[in-house]
Amino acid sequence: MKKFGFTTAQSRSIDYDKVNTKLIKYIIENESSFSTCISCGACTATCSAGNITHFNIRRLNIQIRLGKYETIKQEIDKCMLCGKCMLVCPRGINTRNVIMLIKKGLTTLDLSD
Numbered sequence: 001m002k003k004f005g006f007t008t009a010q011s012r013s014i015d016y017d018k019v020n021t022k023l024i025k026y027i028i029e030n031e032s033s034f035s036t037c038i039s040c041g042a043c044t045a046t047c048s049a050g051n052i053t054h055f056n057i058r059r060l061n062i063q064i065r066l067g068k069y070e071t072i073k074q075e076i077d078k079c080m081l082c083g084k085c086m087l088v089c090p091r092g093i094n095t096r097n098v099i100m101l102i103k104k105g106l107t108t109l110d111l112s113d
């Protein structure tokens with residue numbers, strides 16, 4: 001294997017063979033634009049809920065990909081569905097629809113391992 005002089009921090013890496021990917025697959029099946037997220041954080045910077053709570057939509061994105069569903073359940077209802085995040089997303093992701101799909105997925109999918 002080629003050595004680049006650095007490695008990925010284990011705490012930041014996502015092994016898709018080991019995490020529960022049911023929710024992220026469901027979201028991308030229904031809102032394919034979400035797969036183009038570059039984690040720029042523009043959504044988080046403008047977020048109405050983030051201005052008054054610790055809600056962080058970019059962190060939520062990572063939690064979804066890590067399959068941390070309990071954390072997501074605790075956070076998701078802080079979103080007011082105002083749609084500001086959609087307006088600033090450089091990838092044109094329908095983040096409000098993503099939030100709606102998260103809510104629907106948490107209540108309708110069997111997310112057990």
Ligand code: SF4
Binds near residue numbers: 040088095
């Ligand atoms: S603004 Fe769009 S591309 Fe940037 S982190 Fe948010 S969802 Fe992803």
Ligand code: SF4
Binds near residue numbers: 049057078080085086
């Ligand atoms: S729709 Fe939700 S996540 Fe997006 S800016 Fe509004 S409160 Fe934040």
